[in-house]
Amino acid sequence: MTSAQQRSDAFWERIEAQLAETDADIAIERDGFYSQPEWDVYRVRYTSAGGHRLFAWLSVPHGDGPFPALVRMPDYASVHDIIYTPLRHRAVVMNATHRGQRNSDGSVQASYPGLLTDGIEIAAEYTLFGAYADALRAVDVLGGQGIAELSGAVALTGAGLGASLALATAARRPTVSAVAADTPLALGHPAALEPGLGYPLAELGDYLRANPRSEGTVESLLSVVNPVTTARAVQRPVLMSAGSFDRSLCLLAFAEELAAALPECDFRVYDGAAEGGGHIHGQVRGEWLAARLGVEIS
């Protein structure tokens, strides 16, 4: 076992231990304003590692369950969408936020740019590591929400940071049955420290320009969340997209290395940048997820 793998394993063990000692304390409230004739919308609040109170949107189709479920992991942004997907007619859908995002910002407020380097010198103070704990907690909360009867099929999806969170969660939660990962954020991979990248990865370049002696520390600290390191543990089918000219989220060389490391990956490269196939891949992803969840797209 490599030292990088050992560091990564130790990191995840610490996160799991923190989650184990934190009561999720789930509170669910139906949102009558955003509920629709075909599905109900709920506001879900729960506690993650470190006592951070988090928020998620949850939609539940009308009719008899059990339903398959889809968790959309948060993008790198201050706001996470309310649920919009053609699968919401047939599947329970959860849009989970991480600490620092709107509605989950009671104790940490993320800044953009800024979140990628907030507390980066010390692992225990690095805000974004908490987002990985929050992603695991979201899947656990979905299983324990008690509102909707679930069939057992649980897919994860996300773009950029959300894609990396989805892959990391799938590596740790055997309840996950499939992952659609669009342009996973290269955070933790050495390529993310290249100069001349666009935001959000450029935040790392900004930090290292101001703190040139910290490069080794930063590279070592971030390596525990390198998606390539945990890829082998994702024992579920993955659909992954990348843009051939992406210089801000998912650099092509990183994407190719990650796809090769995932045991079962349908890897699609598109002629473009961070949009990773955009509308065309959106259709591919929708059909792929529908097939994995056993539902039809409305």
Added chain:
Amino acid sequence: MATKADLKSFVTEVTCPDDFDRFWQGVRSELDGIPLEARTEPDPLRSTEVVKVYQATYRSLGGLEIFAWYALPAVGDGPFPAILHLPGYKSEPALRRDWGAKGVAVLSVAVRGKLPSSGEFNPGYPGLLTSGVEDRDTYGYKGVISDCVRGVDFLLSRPEIDAERVYCCGSSQGGGLTLITSALRPEIKAGVAGYPFLCCFPESMRMLRSYPYDELSCYQRAYPDRAEQMLGTLRYFDAVNFTPRIKCPMVVGIAMEDEVCPPETSYAAYRLLGGERELWLFPETGHGNAHEYPARERAWLEERIGVAQVVAS
């Protein structure tokens, strides 16, 4: 997928209120009575050899302090041409350092409700589109549009900016705000509006079930007795009522498979443009993700700004 025939045959039901210009002149007068209090704070972490980045603030409607990223060329003293960059509905204001090397300043505005301009007005996302929609004077977008209008005031107040060369661009909500701001501020010399939001509210609500427009449908379902009132307010904020008032050259970019801003509604705004106009259609493309769009936007603005001249001088 929308076809060109769909675009051309679409006719909006949105009409312009008789007192539309009077209302917006009143807003301008209200803004003129508020001291701008423009401030800039250097941000060395985000600055590079070619661009100096500042955190800027100024006062807008209701006296709210509005934040913006202000990126100036590091080489030369100006006066520089400037771009007012307007944000999407839920996305962060972009820190545009890419124009600095070309001798162009960029002010990227975090309109009220967005971090970090959300201290006194914070309706949330979803939430902004229906915030105060019962009345044109309480509607959140009266403030949002004012924040963009005041962004122009900020640029015109700066000695390092060439007041004769102010441009505007943005996508999605930023596209709609580009159209609206360019109508209200004739100082803007040209603009690019990508996938514009805020066009043809009644039809957009009916054509789509995606957010943000679905917020309005939720409102209509929750308060059916106020639906007419809501639509009455929205007429004062619909980009199709602003575009005939735009006199500068303007591009509208439309994704033909746009699932957030119906292509027909964006085209309706384009068709009513009062000045020189250019249409970019992107087939097999969804909202905001035409991969050639950023390069086209850049090239078009560079030509209008005369970037080669800027660099040479």
